[in-house]
Amino acid sequence: MMLRDDAALIPGRAGVDTVCTADMLVAGVHFLADDPPADIARKMLRVNLSDLAAMGAEPHGYLLSIAFPAAPEAAWMEAFSAALAEDQARFRVTLLGGDTVSTSGPLTLNVTALGHVPHGQALTRGGARPGDRVAVSGTVGDAGLALLHLLGRVEPFAAEVAEPLMARLRRPEPRLALGRRLRGVASACLDLSDGLFADLGHIAEVSGVAIVLDASSVPFSPAARRVLADRPELLGAAISGGDDYELAFTIPAGTEAALAGIAAECGVELTAIGVVESGQGVRVRGADGQDMALGSGGWRHF
Amino acid sequence: MMLRDDAALIPGRAGVDTVCTADMLVAGVHFLADDPPADIARKMLRVNLSDLAAMGAEPHGYLLSIAFPAAPEAAWMEAFSAALAEDQARFRVTLLGGDTVSTSGPLTLNVTALGHVPHGQALTRGGARPGDRVAVSGTVGDAGLALLHLLGRVEPFAAEVAEPLMARLRRPEPRLALGRRLRGVASACLDLSDGLFADLGHIAEVSGVAIVLDASSVPFSPAARRVLADRPELLGAAISGGDDYELAFTIPAGTEAALAGIAAECGVELTAIGVVESGQGVRVRGADGQDMALGSGGWRHF
Known part of the structure; x- marks a missing residue:
């Protein structure tokens, strides 16, 4: 962790922009203090790579x-560092610097991630236009359901269901290959951290459009489908729950046919889940074509 | 603080390297929770600009x-933001992004600062060579003495002495013009955060040389001189105390004559305070030419 100099250097290249993003994670808020240190390390790095x-x-x-509340146990540090080293190799990133301090409070981590993108090709939240289709990678709602289970806010799930959901919460998979592939393809893009419903709202707001989400098209994992089969009232939680770190994006009408090829290339499922209209906000449409509203008991028809 | 997109963009330029550095500050460790919010804001930004x-x-x-322990008072946020805005304008930096979270612990801040330097011209800690002269900007020890006073570890200083010392602790002055001017001039450089003695040790270690510090040449402010006149036993604390955020650097022998011109150009005092020799570590030489050692009672002759 010790820097040789006061700061790290990144060689500049003409026509290549540097992208930077920061996330702070606090024990007891973003993870539990007794979570496995390897999971804390991975999540911390991966949520930034997802940005x-x-x-x-x-x-x-x-x-x-x-910021450490006390000098960490050697075993904790080893597991934390080993997981970081593994992810650094896997995602080809290097530790450029940082700081280690002490705190009277909980373990607090801040990662600032830096990346490169050809000039003018960065994906933004602002390019969705009426008529565009909305798509999402992977499956949605796993992490949100896992969190409800972990916090005891629902009747505990059976182990064979809870385990794959917890893995999604603790070890998000940044969709880096997909993100790169969507340059010049997607009109708007973001990663799902606040939840599908809220995050589509961010695209709608920044792009100045309305998004209609087709609830019956939202892709769920086998584990989430098992949960929702038993407890359909959790559909709202699945659509609104955060931390999936999938990419949600819009593509111009007529280009949907490209999705299957991109999915195969990037090794990730892609699903069309809605359309962009003029207007504002996000509407959720049920299988019957009627709008639904999020109430205290989950999603229901108006 | 809300980002429009998931990350910020910095246009790349051929031949220009990006420099990045991070510092985390925790209430109760790096500042006091009831310090004026404007001072917290300024210090946080400036220690990074100093890097x-x-x-x-x-x-x-x-x-x-x-990370906020509770929603901050409106007045606190206003003072904090106003001071940041002022410093942003003064130092010509923009807020590129970040994160705002809650914590059960103390107020915790992390700044990652990004800057540019022509390719190959960044100053490092590793270029000091035997024969080089050692110089420092401004005055040394003010912040360290202020901290002793603030923490009640010494008999309180008189107000007219304490005030200018406290200003140095709370409102460090990043030596940006000097740093830029030292490109191609200094063989090694760093900013004083750990204290003059320890920081010269960093240059010695990374450069693989010894540094001989001439104690009688170390520049002290009028306030520090008044303190040291009354309490000469605090000399060691002044030379070892951190947080001055002056630049300490080495220049090749024979180029000392340029220092006066550079000082005038950059509007900051520069003082030659030692020499680089072959060997390792930092030795402190007294006015009589004999080496001194840092004991529990301060610096003394061997």
């Missing part, structure tokens, strides 16, 4: 600041 | 992550 993916950027490196 | 100065870089922008 780079959402911009279509190639990861370069990161700065890591840690 | 850029130490590399000879031009500041570009910064990412700010804040």
